Amino acid sequence: MDHLVDNFINYITVEKGLANNTIESYSRDLKQFTDFISGFGILEIAQLTKQNILEFMNHLKQHGKRPTTISRNITTLRNFFRFLVREKVIEIDFSKYFEIPHIYKKLPEVLSITEINNLLDSPDHSTNLGLRDKAMFELLYASGLRVSELLSIESADLNFEMGYIRVLGKGSKERIVPVGSIALEWCRKYINESRPKLIIGSSHTSLMFLNRDGHALSRQGFWKIIKHYAKKAGILKKISPHVIRHSFATHLLENDADLRAVQEMLGHSDISTTQIYTHVSNKMLRDVYKRTHPRSELEDDKK
Known part of the structure; x- marks a missing residue:
């Protein structure tokens, strides 16, 4: 699994040219996900199921993660799985199982x-x-x-x-x-x-x-x-x-x-x-x- 994450990080760094802060966020989100599923003995992408995705979503909610944090996690994983589908590593696009929570857009603070x-x-x-x-x-x-x-x-x-x-x-x-x-x-x-x-x-x-x-x-x-x-x-x-x-x-x-x-x-x-x-x-x-x-x-x- 780690080598797939490395390939994805290399892709968003070299080909997509994302900012360093964004790349660091993606890396943290993916580590959190791989650490979670490894707790269930899942070390290869072929072992992953829809149920594992839903369990990870519940894990985020139960640990009091803010909707904005969950939304960022989901965006990371969606992009990761779409990358794997495009690279023909997997056939099932797990990104469709993620539901982004509704986020109330707080207006930014502005100075007079x-x-x-x-x-x-x-x-x-x-x-x-x-x-x-x-x-x-x-x-x-x-x-x-x-x-x-x-x-x-x-x-x-x-x-x-x-x-x-x-x-x-x-x-x-x-x-x-x-x-x-x-x-x-x-x-x-x-x-x-x-x-x-x-x-x-x-x-x-x-x-x-x-x-x-x-x-x-x-x-x-x-x-x-x-x-x-x-x-x-x-x-x-x-x-x-x-x-x-x-x-x-x-x-x-x-x-x-x-x-x-x-x-x-x-x-x-x-x-x-x-x-x-x-x-x-x-x-x-x-x-x-x-x-x-x-x-x-x-x-x-x-x-």
Whole structure:
């Protein structure tokens, strides 16, 4: 069984070009599945039955796994079994036995324009790390990059003259995203003044954003940074690493940006993923209306 998993992981790495985080998730999900069925003495794919699939599904539910986690597990296994069918390793497509649980799509947390400005103004840009953080936040809000994309860019990916950044997104898909002059100037300042001081004494790297030791900044490191500045800015909302990306998309749509254009900038393959931000935008408009319009609700409702 292990060699089939290895073949599949090699396929999604080399041929599909999936992101490292996705590949790691697939590997964990498949290990969990193979560990479970090996407990029943199943070591070869030919021994697998529909009943084993159903038992694994029940196992996930009984152990209190969230619907989103179960859904991800199912997606992994569906793709694995479809790969095995395509490679003619098995004849029965076990993927049809998996039922994805209904998932309530929680609207992403979004910062107001005032909160975004407070967050972007929080770093002390007179220090090397503060200037780095200022440049990171300005670039994120100007472009809507994923955190993984931000941490993977190189200085050469920024075109200061034309005002855009070249991004390698999910599935190694390249896209060009416009960047405003304010963010570009902060990035230029960081590249010229702070980055050379951070990289001194460390191994050479072409990555743009570095940690205090001159090495690649990790996702965990970025997470700590944004939490620190959110607290400093007095933001009480629940902060996620992608809160600036969510705010970028919502603020564009609030100002009548074309949904397809926002989809392109975010790098979404499916426009339905982008449409969730229209719901966020509509909710914010309703909240403003209820809070400010004198006849938004009956007097009895206000008591």
